[in-house]
Amino acid sequence: MKTYLILFAIVLLGFVLLFGLYRFRCAISKEKEVLFKKYSKRQNSITVHDLEGLPLLLKTYLKKVGVVGKPKDGHVVFRQKGRIKTSTEKGWTNFRAIQYMTSSTPNFIWSAQAYPLFIRDKSIAGKGEVKVNLFGLKNIALADGAKTDQSALSRCLGELMFYPVGFLSADIAWEAIDDKSVKAKVHTQGTQAEGIFYFNPNGLLSHFKTKRYKDESLEEFTGIAENYKTMSGLLIPTTMRAIWNLEEGDFEYFNCELTNYTVG
Template identity: 35%
Template structure:
């Protein structure tokens, strides 16, 4: 009986391992399928940025593009980057380590963000945030299997559009696309209004006098008990974190916060370790 008992435990452990492995395979297969649809077989025709293209933009945006080193370079159509950091779900919650990679498409704006979050010892959350064809979808699974979050709809569409807009800090040339309209605010700020797929969202970019992008602010839907509410969403880029990738100067450390009535809630701290522009996709 004793041998049978330990044999059953061993079999159970093996079964759990098989189930988790299947979940990871299934989740990764979904990501591969979405990437195949996301990136076209033939990339669109590229445009080289010149001074005439930026001359009509608000002065702070012009300074940003000049300082970033975009002039004379092509507007990237594909961007792939690697991230690491930590996040939490409550203002007093524990920080959870995050490893992520993100794929962007610029000509038809969109992204796929794939993350692994260590929620606790031996407990991993797999996340996929998607913005494609003007629609957003956030999916989070426990151990790649069990749904924790599955968000879609108008509030998610608006939120993922704002996220794309804010994250153009890593590929500044996207600021010149027709789906973004710029409006002056003051000597160091400009408002970007993005319209795509029947959805519109806007946010304010704030720059240093030299042209570094320091912050992005917008009103975004915040999930809470009783329903989502529009709240102030703030991204701060650390000015001492700027470095160049393929000659493009971008921030590599950022903090994402909700500025709530109850107080500021910093929920995500991230660091970008690598950026590739227009690389060939390997699945």
């Protein structure tokens, strides 16, 4: 009898965990459908004339990576695998994630599974939100408000390296700094963010610097792009590292590799 009870408990736990995963994925799918329906029309292909007025560095880069001919108002879906850690005292946790982005307005939804935690980070129309869920069944952390809005939009701006079509968004203003960098300012529905993109000798983006909120403190942040490959007709970085540049030293808390990439 005891053996049957143990087997029943194991089966029940399995069903509960599967239900949590199903519930979490359904919620993300609904958010994605709403996002794409509103912001992804997949019309009006980009021409070389759309690049006029941009800093020369950026214009050359956009031609090189293949944005000409892509829809101005499209979207991208890509999957990642990587590692993340929440503090310098803790170790790395493996995760798998899927990310959705739109171009005409810079938006993203990032959904990650790092068992037992499910994480959803997003910036849509300038409104950011980070949600941490236990087994897909119970929210254990939620961040929103003005600081989250700014931090999420800054992340979205930097991660347009994964979807360079988004650099042509009317929400972004560009300024040439020197022969290796350009400054971007993005303004979406009352939320503003800015950062500097740096180029390597091959004319590709190497890293991005901005300021983001880490908890309640505004800190320097660097995103490093590496290992460029052509995927779905775009030359993009397939690995990325995220680093907080803190007073006590740099803290790399995130790294990932793209495992699948589809432009829509």
